[in-house]
Amino acid sequence: MENSQSVRLVGFWVSPYVQRVKWALKIKGIEYEYIEEDIFNRSPLLSQINPASGKVPVLVHDGKPIPESPIILEYIDEVWKHIPLLPQDPFERAQVRFWGKFLDEKVFDLGSWLVLCSEGEKQARAVNVAIEALEKVEEQLRGKSFFGGDTIGYLDLIMGFVSYLLPIWEEIAQVKIFDPLKFPGIAAWTKNFLNHEVIKAENLPSKDEMLRYFQWRREVLIPIYAS
């Protein structure tokens, strides 16, 4: 399907899951071809490389497709071993995987994302889930530049959406989840993350475009999440 040694990333411009993979490839200095997918009108390519879920991102390495951003990050780290994203020690790796899952489930899916896609009591519950989860994340980050200490890694990329997308979702949903005074560790991390040379160099979509896109998603998804 592909040329030898080729790296392709099939993505969608505003997806925070795709953004993680872009960051990881940039950190490792891996050159790749980016292919924009219309996730609302899926191409034959996407059905072919990810028939099970049909989601982006999919990394296609030498013709072999790998879906799901946390799995892609581990794959990248196993194939290109320089500048490691995960620690080598099995216990530390397990902790990183635990917090990655925690961030994706509690801070993202059942927290921030559900806040964006709901209203009323359901939204209030999701706000609480997100805040309680951030309290636990705060304990992990307090006094450190990044999750792993001084260098950026797997958990920072998983958490990345908190730095630039959560404020957009809060603005659209008209709620407050991330209070910098309550979460000084996360507030400091946000600055460190956005000022990291690789993260700074990767262009994010403009605030206006993100506001427009997620405002529309909120309107479409509220009735679906309510059922």
Add this chain to the structure above:
Amino acid sequence: MENSQSVRLVGFWVSPYVQRVKWALKIKGIEYEYIEEDIFNRSPLLSQINPASGKVPVLVHDGKPIPESPIILEYIDEVWKHIPLLPQDPFERAQVRFWGKFLDEKVFDLGSWLVLCSEGEKQARAVNVAIEALEKVEEQLRGKSFFGGDTIGYLDLIMGFVSYLLPIWEEIAQVKIFDPLKFPGIAAWTKNFLNHEVIKAENLPSKDEMLRYFQWRREVLIPIYAS
């Protein structure tokens, strides 16, 4: 907290997540102490070793606690490398992780488990999710003894609940998800799995006890999942 070289498993008698870890330890021939936890009245030990989620299983190895069954299986495989549970090739590992996540999300959480904890239209939707997911799993298993070919591994342990627990949930919820005629690959796998010497040697709870426990869970959880 613990003696050197000690392996402890904190679990709950009927949890399919705990069962996976018991199987993995048995396959590797690792001796361990099992500690039964009352998950409805959590001990100080559990709050100490898993403050973030408070869930079982937790593997405590030389005093270091590792929660979440998929993460524990990877940890066990990284520390005790004989009789590998995951393949060594990065692409094959990524595929195993993808299907593990797929099984846990689609076949378990949003499928079978939600079927047990819901009724009416919500239940009908969950039945469909489970069946559509099993269709994709069937393609993976057709013509093979286990997911990885001839030997038991990570995905078989993740899928294990389908072999002994799904029939119980179906009976309680009075629905049919797993039709052996429609899923001959999974039907053959179920036999291979339950007849594997390690799986056969690990005692499962009795059918009566499981029926009684999950009947009660269904009654308690229906209103919670409906809100």
